[in-house]
Amino acid sequence: MSFEGSTLVDWPAFSQARAELGAGFVRILGYFREDGVKSVALIEAAMRSLNAAAMVIPAHTLKGEARQFGAEPLADLAEAIETIARDCLEMQDTPEEALEHIVNLRPLFDQTLTLLEREANPIIARKPAAGGFGRRAVPTGFGED
Template sequence: MAVEGNSLVDWAAFGQARSELGAGFVRILGYFREDGVKSVAAIEQAMRAKSAAAIVIPAHTLKGEARQFGAEPLALLAEQIEMTARDCVERHDTPEDALPHIVKLRPLFTQTLELLEREANPLVARKPQGGGFGRRVASY
């Protein structure tokens, strides 16, 4: 799942979440960080323990929280892990089929979180979106 930085986050969905959550946005993004770190660690630990059942809930949690912030590639990967684990539970099988996806999870989570937090940081200098007061719009 090679994904470019710009396609890791649906910025329209991110903006909608930001406006809907208002003043609580940064706090809730912090919860996403905390929960995501725990979910990724729990998924990796469950994989080491060969417990498909222990993968399902943290993958499901990560999927939903990622979607809330427009992190669709992360949500899709978590969903793939969740569905694979659910299938393994039904077959009374170990989760080896999920391993290739789980290996990709931590790097994708880290990269996505960095983008989300950078965009949410009020101290990050942003490019002006046009003229603005005292600025001339560049003509090309």
């Protein structure tokens, strides 16, 4: 599963969350990172043990936190896993149906988190590549020394 950066995050929702959270935004994004890493690991472990009940809470948590930052594809994927797990509990079944979703979860979480953190700290992510004020541009061809 691969997404373009522009489709991984609803940037207006991200901006709204940033404005509403104010000075606590970066701290709360850090909690999202910590909770997300734990949730993904718990979901993967639950899949390995075919334990649908153990998938529900981490998938639900990841879904809610992802939506808070406008990470809709991640939230939708977590919601699909949660729904499958809940259905399996009702039907007293194992969650093999969730396998494809869970395989895609970690890469999507990592891609999304990278974008969110890059946007949250634009100074680090947007350094000029070459040239710019106070930097000598690297010659790229004949006669450009």
